[in-house]
Amino acid sequence: MTDVAEGQQFDYADFSGETWEDREFVSCSFVEADLSELSTRAVIFTDCDFTGVNLSFSKHSSSAFRNCHFERAHLNKIEIADCSLLGSVITNSRVRPMKIVDSDLSLTSIGGLDLSGVILRGCRLREANLADSDLTGADLTGSDLTGVRAIGTKLGQANLRGARIDPMLWLQAKVTDSLVDHGQAMEFAAAHGLNIGG
Incomplete structure (x- = not known):
């Protein structure tokens, strides 16, 4: 049976090194x-603070x-797998290095963060806020980036191969030297109005 804590304060508590299973924390x-x-x-x-x-x-x-x-x-050296961060907001935080795989980050806000070199492999980032984030050299292979806000986002040298990407991202983000597959290269060209002949 899941242990549920609701509306409780754990401010300044020390839970370092502990292992938690089948628990729930609300507000x-x-x-x-x-x-x-x-x-x-x-x-x-x-809804936790x-x-x-x-x-x-930490590992999750x-x-x-x-x-x-x-x-x-402080989220540096954190490892997250098969988790959900749906709708969460991360601001003014240390997040690198970070490894998140096969997780749902839909509607999350991670705008304005230094995410250079982080691993976000196989993640769902639908309609996430990535505006002004630095994802230089990040691994986003196989991730779903449809509907993301990417104005001012730096994706230079990032690995985007296999990722689902809307045309708007190609127009909003800086993607110089990004690693893309052939299909994405065609999508990038189309988004910029290029007519590729046969």
């Missing part, structure tokens, strides 16, 4: 809490951070 506060090296599996956080939290070196699988708020958070 809880983890302000300035130490969750470094935390390991979670099947743990759900909904992670302002100033330390989640560095089959868990969820839904509509959560991360500000001034």
Whole structure:
């Protein structure tokens, strides 16, 4: 049976190195809490406040951070797999290096962050806010980038092969030296009005 905590405050608490399974947190506060090296599996956080939290070196699988708020958070060296960050907002935070694979980041806001070199492989980023983020050299292979806000986004040298991309991204983001597949190269040309003859 899932252990549920609702509306509780865990501000400044020390949970470093712990392992959590089958737990749920709803509208809880983890302000300035130490969750470094935390390991979670099947743990759900909904509408939680992670302002100033330390989640560095933590690992999460089959868990969820839904509509959560991360500000001034330490998310470096975090590893996330098969998770959901649906609708969460991350601002003014340390996020690199970071590895997120096969996870749902739809409607997340990670605009204005230094995400250079991060791994976001096989992720769903539908309608996410990437505006003004630096994703130089990031690994986005196989990810779904449809509907993302990409004004001012830097994707130079990023690996975009196999990713689903709307024409608008090719017009909004800076993609110099990005790694793309043949189909994406054709889409880029079409988005810029090029007529490729046979």
